[in-house]
Amino acid sequence: MTDVFSNHWKDLLETLLNRGAGAGADLVEVFLERTNHVGVLAEQDQITSVNPSFAKGAGLRVFRGGRDGFVSTNDLTQDGLTRALDQALAMLGFDVNSLSSSDDRFNGLDSLIDHGVTKNDWLSRCPTLVSASQRLLEGTSELERIGQHLQVRRGSYSRDWQEVLVAASDGTFARDIRLHQSTGLSVLAADGDHRSSVGRRYGSTDRPDDLLQWNVETSAAEVCESAGTMLRADYVDAGQMPVVLANRFGGVIFHEACGHLLETTQIERGTTPFADQVGSLIAHPSVTAVDEGLSGGAFGSLSMDDEGMEPQRTVLIKDGILQRFISDRAGELRTGHQRTGSGRRQSHAFAAASRMRNTFIAAGPHKPKDLLASVDRGLYCKAMGGGSVGPTGQFNFSVEEGYLIENGELTKPVKGATLIGDAKEVMPRISMCADDLELAAGFCGSVSGSIFVTVGQPHIKVDSITVGGR
Amino acid sequence: MATNNGLNASALRDSLQKLATREGISSWDLGAACSDDCSVQVDRGEAKQLKASQRSSITVRVWNNDGLVGITSTTDLSDAGLEQALIGAHEASRFGNPDDIPHFSPLAKAPLPELNRPLRATWNPSTSRDASRSGS
Numbered sequence: 001m002t003d004v005f006s007n008h009w010k011d012l013l014e015t016l017l018n019r020g021a022g023a024g025a026d027l028v029e030v031f032l033e034r035t036n037h038v039g040v041l042a043e044q045d046q047i048t049s050v051n052p053s054f055a056k057g058a059g060l061r062v063f064r065g066g067r068d069g070f071v072s073t074n075d076l077t078q079d080g081l082t083r084a085l086d087q088a089l090a091m092l093g094f095d096v097n098s099l100s101s102s103d104d105r106f107n108g109l110d111s112l113i114d115h116g117v118t119k120n121d122w123l124s125r126c127p128t129l130v131s132a133s134q135r136l137l138e139g140t141s142e143l144e145r146i147g148q149h150l151q152v153r154r155g156s157y158s159r160d161w162q163e164v165l166v167a168a169s170d171g172t173f174a175r176d177i178r179l180h181q182s183t184g185l186s187v188l189a190a191d192g193d194h195r196s197s198v199g200r201r202y203g204s205t206d207r208p209d210d211l212l213q214w215n216v217e218t219s220a221a222e223v224c225e226s227a228g229t230m231l232r233a234d235y236v237d238a239g240q241m242p243v244v245l246a247n248r249f250g251g252v253i254f255h256e257a258c259g260h261l262l263e264t265t266q267i268e269r270g271t272t273p274f275a276d277q278v279g280s281l282i283a284h285p286s287v288t289a290v291d292e293g294l295s296g297g298a299f300g301s302l303s304m305d306d307e308g309m310e311p312q313r314t315v316l317i318k319d320g321i322l323q324r325f326i327s328d329r330a331g332e333l334r335t336g337h338q339r340t341g342s343g344r345r346q347s348h349a350f351a352a353a354s355r356m357r358n359t360f361i362a363a364g365p366h367k368p369k370d371l372l373a374s375v376d377r378g379l380y381c382k383a384m385g386g387g388s389v390g391p392t393g394q395f396n397f398s399v400e401e402g403y404l405i406e407n408g409e410l411t412k413p414v415k416g417a418t419l420i421g422d423a424k425e426v427m428p429r430i431s432m433c434a435d436d437l438e439l440a441a442g443f444c445g446s447v448s449g450s451i452f453v454t455v456g457q458p459h460i461k462v463d464s465i466t467v468g469g470r
Numbered sequence: 471m472a473t474n475n476g477l478n479a480s481a482l483r484d485s486l487q488k489l490a491t492r493e494g495i496s497s498w499d500l501g502a503a504c505s506d507d508c509s510v511q512v513d514r515g516e517a518k519q520l521k522a523s524q525r526s527s528i529t530v531r532v533w534n535n536d537g538l539v540g541i542t543s544t545t546d547l548s549d550a551g552l553e554q555a556l557i558g559a560h561e562a563s564r565f566g567n568p569d570d571i572p573h574f575s576p577l578a579k580a581p582l583p584e585l586n587r588p589l590r591a592t593w594n595p596s597t598s599r600d601a602s603r604s605g606s
Contacts, residue, residue: 034546036554040565050565052558056546057525067516072523074545084524091520129561269513349523 005032005165005175007112012078013167014109016085020062021106021169023094027063028085028106029168029329031306032076033348035161036123042136042155045144050129057348060084064092066334070351109173115303116163116177123161125208126179132157135211139185142220148228152188154199157181157211160452166308174308180299180452181210182441185219189227196230196415198223198383198400203299203441205452226383226401229413236402236414238469242378243419243462244371244405249384249440251455254289255359256387257395257423262291262316263342263354264331265447271391273424277322283427285320286364293341293357299441300357300453307343307352314340316359320428328354346449353448360456364433368459371432373408379417379467380405393423396468418468426465434459477504477526477547485549486530489556497533498556499574502526528552531572532559538566 013030020028034056041049058081059072069091071084086096127135136155143153162178186199200223204210245253266272274282283289293302293311304310307329315323327335328343331354343352372380380403387397399417403410439456482502490498508522529543540563544555 047565048567050540050562052542052562054542054544054546054551054554054558056544056548056551067518067520069520069522071521072525074526074547075524080524084522087522091522129565133565268518349525351519351521 005034005163009165009167010109010112010173012081013173015078016060016081017106017109017167017169019082019096020085020089023089023096023098025062025064025089025092025094025105025169027169027329029061029166029172029307030081031059031061031345031348031352032165033057033059034163035347037158037160038129038132039158040129040132040136040156042133042140044153045137045140047133047137050133055347058084059345059348059351060088061351062088062092062094063330063333064094067092068330068351072349106169107171109167110171111173113174113304113308116175119177119179119206122177122179122206122208126159126161126181127209127211132159132211135183135214135216138216139183139220142216143185143187143224146220147187147189147224149189149191149231150187150224150227151190152186154184154186156184156186164306166304166306168308172308174304176303178205178302179208180205181207182299183211183214183219185223187223187227189231191231194231196227196233198227198230201441203452204297205299205301207297230401230415233402233413233415235416235470236379236404236467238467240464240466242375242405243465243467244368244375244378244380245384245457245460245462246380246382247368247434247436247456247458248438249442249455250381250460251360251440251457252384252387252442253395253397253419254361254457255356255442255444255453255455256389256397257393257421258289258427259291259316259356259359260389260446261393261423262322262325263356264325264327264335264337265353267325267335267337268331269391273392274322278324280322281320281428282322282424283317283320284430286433287317287320287427287430288315288362289317289360290315290362291326291340291342291356291359295358295439295454298358298439298454300359302357305341305343305352306345307339309339309341309343311341311357314342326354326356328352344448344451346451350448353446355446355448355451356444356453358439358454358456360437360439360454361430361433361458361460363435363437363458366432366434368434368436371434371459371461372405372410374432374461375405376407378405379403379414380410381417381419387419394421395423396420416470420466420468426462429463429465430460431463432461433457477502482528482547482552485552486556489553490532493556493560495532495534495556495560498559499531499578501529503528528555530555530559532556532563534560534563534566536568537571538563538568539571540564540566
């Protein structure tokens with residue numbers, strides 16, 4: 001079989017789907033994938049790691065009622081794929097020795113929808129290892145030039161190219177090529193007993209020349225300014241207080257604490273408090289939230305999801321009222337929520353699940369300074385760090401760069417702050433949204449592996465939240 | 471290269487050797503692994519999703535003419551996939567760390583010792599005591 005995923009696979013895929021449908025499966029899906037990844041790391045003024053890796057494989061999924069069987073394999077020969085399919089069928093109790101040739105569950109594949117037809121040269125247009133390495137060394141060199149007290153300077157780059165072909169017994173037959181690139185700079189600053197560690201990551205999809213367009217000077221300046229500011233920051237005092245969260249990556253809290261609870265996988269597990277709340281007020285009326293896969297160049301955008309469906313713009317919450325959940329094929333089957341083009345997976349080794357794409361709180365009518373002016377004493381979170389979220393929305397997130405707000409003005413930088421809360425309690429307290437919505441690239445790990453997403457928001461004000469400190 | 475019963479190590483070696491000769495690569499080695507897993511996801515007492523995977527992969531190391539090492543991995547064990555991996559490792563070797571150059575493992579060409587170890591040894595208190603005595 002040809003190495004390129006194309007119409008040449010149609011006969012083999014129809015044979016497989018016919019076999020699965022003939023055995024009695026409600027639905028059979030085949031996901032074929034090829035990937036080409038490279039990661040490069042620069043430390044100080046040297047390239048210290050270059051990691052190319054490649055993969056090819058298939059994931060075959062069979063549904064029977066509310067259950068499904070999933071088998072992945074690297075063997076893309078007809079024998080290998082048939083063996084994997086038979087294993088998936090046998091898992092669900094189908095007898096592959098009693099196939100019915102007159103079954104009408106499968107009527108052939110539709111014409112191929114090729115989203116990748118204009119993307120075939122993307123991989124060859126990406127930077128070479130040499131040019132990628134040069135750009136990273138420009139980054140670490142710029143950090144050295146403008147930074148102060150820097151002990152460690154790092155630059156990293158990763159490029160993920162993926163070709164997929166999806167075929168299912170409902171006729172779905174679609175191909176796509178995806179390209180994700182991300183670049184990051186990070187530093188560790190130290191002066192006596194004072195320390196600060198700051199990193200920033202930038203990412204894009206579908207832009208082969210993205211690394212060459214990267215503004216090294218701006219990125220390095222942002223990292224160095226933050227590291228310098230936080231180097232001698234005092235520890236924050238813990239307590240309950242109003243908080244203003246900056247735009248872009250501040251949206252990670254909505255993504256983690258609320259977005260995951262609006263995936264149909266959470267309804268299936270019985271872990272979302274919002275399962276029966278469609279049409280109900282679950283957030284402050286100032287909050288409208290969206291998940292979509294359409295924004296040009298955004299890390300979570302896609303031409304089709306991993307089940308062959310084109311993405312939509314899904315309004316999750318409008319004026320505080322829950323509108324709908326994001327759903328995949330299994331989610332629709334098990335919960336009744338219609339698919340939204342959100343079936344996503346890390347690779348062929350994972351079954352697709354309902355996952356977020358570009359998820360953000362929509363812009364509001366205010367200016368960022370209006371939010372700050374409304375706070376007598378509180379915390380401004382300019383950059384968020386890592387965090388964790390419980391299965392039903394309890395979260396804690398560290399604040400990488402924070403400032404006290406006193407009498408409506410930013411005063412001194414503070415470190416050691418952690419935001420602690422619960423989605424259901426915090427959503428009604430987001431009382432003001434500014435007009436400066438921006439997205440930020442990120443990675444999301446969940447039931448179907450690690451995928452590319454964006455988070456986003458304008459500046460928002462939370463009336464009251466628990467701030468943990470030293 | 472991957473068969474129903476696992477990897478065909480000889481075929482992998484022969485293919486890579488042919489490619490290495492063509493590319494002028496004199497030193498290379500490979501590590502290979504295959505696995506066959508299955509799992510079941512149970513939700514409130516019901517089996518919801520049953521999963522299985524058959525995975526084969528190799529890691530290739532290439533030493534270039536300056537002695538620097540490049541490493542790559544792939545799950546594509548077709549001829550085209552092996553070629554891609556070998557050339558990828560060769561390109562990566564250009565960025566190898568001159569201060570940290572690994573060499574072939576001394577075990578790579580050592581004769582394989584006789585392996586006579588039952589997968590499931592029956593635990594026996596008396597032999598267990600004997601073993602600890604002889605080991606001390």
